Amino acid sequence: MDKKMLAADQAAEMIKDGMVVGLGTGSTAYWAIHRLSQRIKEGLQIRAVPTSEHTKQMAMDLDIPLVTFADIEHVDVTIDGADEISPDFHLIKGGGGALYREKVVAQQSKIVMIVADDSKQVEQLGAFPLPVEIVPFGWEPTARQIQKLGCRTTLRKTDERAFTTDNGNWILDCDFGRIDDPSALHRSLKMLTGVVETGLFLHAADLVFIGTNDGVIRKERSDTMKIK
Known part of the structure; x- marks a missing residue:
């Protein structure tokens, strides 16, 4: 099975x-x-x-x-x-x-x-890129602000178009590598204008x-x- x-x-x-x-x-x-x-x-x-x-x-x-x-x-x-x-x-x-x-x-x-x-x-989070749900308007500056926290961002796409969530938002898949302090990272992301929610639970x-x-x-x- x-x-x-x-x-x-x-x-x-x-x-x-x-x-x-x-x-x-x-x-x-x-x-x-x-x-x-x-x-x-x-x-x-x-x-x-x-x-x-x-x-x-x-x-x-x-x-x-x-x-x-x-x-x-x-x-x-x-x-x-x-x-x-x-x-x-x-x-x-x-x-x-x-x-x-x-x-x-x-x-x-x-x-x-x-x-x-x-x-x-996993022993430590981070091998899987962290999904971050963002507002579509002004997504580029939102992505730049997230990148300043130490990651590479990729706008999730489906059939060459931005993947849209059930809430009408987009998702950035963020490669932070090893995430040593998930709580601090979650707080920092949530402080950014344009970030709706993070995939850190x-x-x-x-x-x-x-x-x-x-x-x-x-x-x-x-x-x-x-x-x-």
Whole structure:
């Protein structure tokens, strides 16, 4: 079985009746969403908040009941993927272009479960270029200001056009190399006019499920709220 599918299946099995579930975006979240759909057909009763228009459409196609933040006060559990996962539960996310909505849903979640294969584990963040969502107007000076923080920037494109997020913004993929102080970098980026959000998710994961050739490794933060 695919390593991502193994991790996603184990995370999806932890979802219980009555929960509000955040649905992530990307190749690993895809498997979790499909497993949740199967469980709903078997009788599981949940409501879900999607983190992207793509995930929303997938959930609708799979008959997963959806709600918005107008309908709920919090999310019980979010299942999402990551591009990098450090030992202290810092993440880089945004490879799929949904980092802003993913962060909003994660911050409203009691528990965030990250599912990934073992290639996403790193000792230090930075091998994967950091996605930064920016406002399209004046993107060039925004990029120059980001470069002054010590990176090379690449405007993400699709079919020779700037990739546009669900929020109507663009993404700069920023190669900082090794990121020694993710918190400081996140703060510096957020201070810049034109920056909407960064793909640095700090201490964001409560439970991590890593798919390997030998099965799934589960890692848990010591202060994680337990699923009841």
